[in-house]
Amino acid sequence: MTETLFSHAVERFDAESASIHNLFGGQRRVAPGRGGDSLWEHKLLEAQRFMWDIRHNRRPINHFAEAMGTSDFPLLFADSLDRQLYGAYEATQPTWMNYARAATVNDFREVKRFATSGIRGRLEKVGELSEFKRRGQTEKQYEYRVDRYEAGFAQSWESMVNDDLGAFLRLPQDLADSARDSEEAFVTELYCDTNGPHAVHYSSGNGNLLSGNPPLSRDALQAAITQLMKRKDERNNPIVVKGVRLVVGTGLALVAQEIINTTEYRVVDGNGNVRIIKGNGVAANLGVDVNYWIDAVATGANADTSWWVFADPNGTRPALEFGRLRGYEAPALFEKIPDARRLGGGEEPFSFDTASAEKKIRHVMGGTFVDEKMTVASNGTGA
Structure with a gap:
């Protein structure tokens, strides 16, 4: 034992330099306790028994060794043996293909899309010996180009060796998810700006900003769908809309689902009569898309209140077009070719100079607002 009363006692017994009274703290004799012994006499007897056990090998070795705790081994217990790696956040589910038309372009040059009014319209009555009226048509042009987008990472040989949790194995999947997120974010920015509906494309002049900017409700949604289905072309011909998509951010996700899932409405007229309406009146040919990127784009205001209605993009003319490069429609993953080889054979997947490995993803995309x-x-906002 280290620095204990008994070790001092052994040393002093050997040196014969202490009295019994001073050896045990100089305690005064106290009133007799159990058995008639005083406090210091108890300690003296205990010390005598301890010394007797030592001389006759009756004391085990652990009585002379100090207990070892985790603090005595800062290196051995520096790291936990129970470690777990949490997964990365899940990528958002893309929604853009439900309300934007997907297209393929041939190269990086600017592509042009043309829309004409056509000559469709009601026939006009022509009098005897009179000529019919010749019709003309107007045209409109849309332009955009695709661009190359990339991201990647470099990893050292040492980090690969130390990766006992497999933290780096999912990095290529992260790159693939990044391409999917980039598509969704790109299309979102075509119709959404920092304050909600994109100010360049949505206005009362364009006839596509709902009057009064009402909050999302069954009545407001019905008004928006009605306005969309009443569209007329340049010759006042009705535009056929066969399907509609409601697009909202996360702030309106539950509201949108409640509207769609409602199966019964009860209306009370002025006379107090209750009329039960089966169905919600808006669910036919209507789908809901929750776009998480609206919250990221509309950072100024109205992210939690803005909502959009789009006609089916597979109709005659879409509201949005998103294009990819021909032959590279899907994102492509690349790995840098290693330039190191062991003597005797066998390639190393790392750089000869820096002992690092590099990977990247490439995606080519573009798009525009069409109609x-x-x-x-x-x-x-109701304003």
């Missing part, structure tokens, strides 16, 4: 008539929106 303001094929969408209606509200910022939901």
Whole structure:
């Protein structure tokens, strides 16, 4: 034992330099306790028994060794043996293909899309020996180009060796998810700006900003769908809309689902009569898309209140077009070719100079807003 009363006692016994009274703290004799012994006499007897056990090998070795705790081994217990790696956040589910038309372009040069009014329209009555009226048509042009987008990472040989949790094995999947997120974010920025519906494309002049910017409700949604389905072309011909998509951010996700899932409405007229309406009146050919990137784009205001209605993009003319490069429609993953080889054979997947490995992803995409008539929106503020 280290620095204990008994070790001092052994040393002093050997040196014969202490009295019994001073050896045990100089305690005064106290009233007799159990058995008639005083406190210091108890300690003296205990010390005598301890010394007797030592001389006759009756004391085990652990009585002379100090107990070892975790603090005595800062290196051995520096790291936990029970470690777990949490997964990365899940990527958002893309929604853009439900309300934007997917296209393929041939190269990086600017592509042009043309829209004409056509000569469709009601026939006109022509009098005897009179000539019919010749019809003309107007045209409109849309342009955009695709660009190359990339991201990647470099990893050292040492980090690969130390990766006992497999933290780096999912990095290529992260790159693939990044491409999917980039598509969704790109299309979102075509119709959404920092304050909700994109101010360049949604306005009362374009006839696609719902009057009064009402919050999302069954009545407001019905008004938006009605406005969309009443569209007319340049010759006042009705535009056929066969399907509608409601697009909202996360702030309106539950509201949108409640509207769609409602199976019964009860209306009370002025006379107090209750009329039960089966169905919600808006669910036919209507789908809901929750776009998480609206919250990231509309950072200024109205992210939680803005909502959009789009006509089916597979119709005659879409509201949005998103294009990819021909032959590279899907994102492509790349790995840098290693330039190191062991003597005797065998390639190393690392750089000869820096002992690092590099990977990247490439995606080529672009797009544009096409037709303001094929969408209606509200910022939901009621202003």
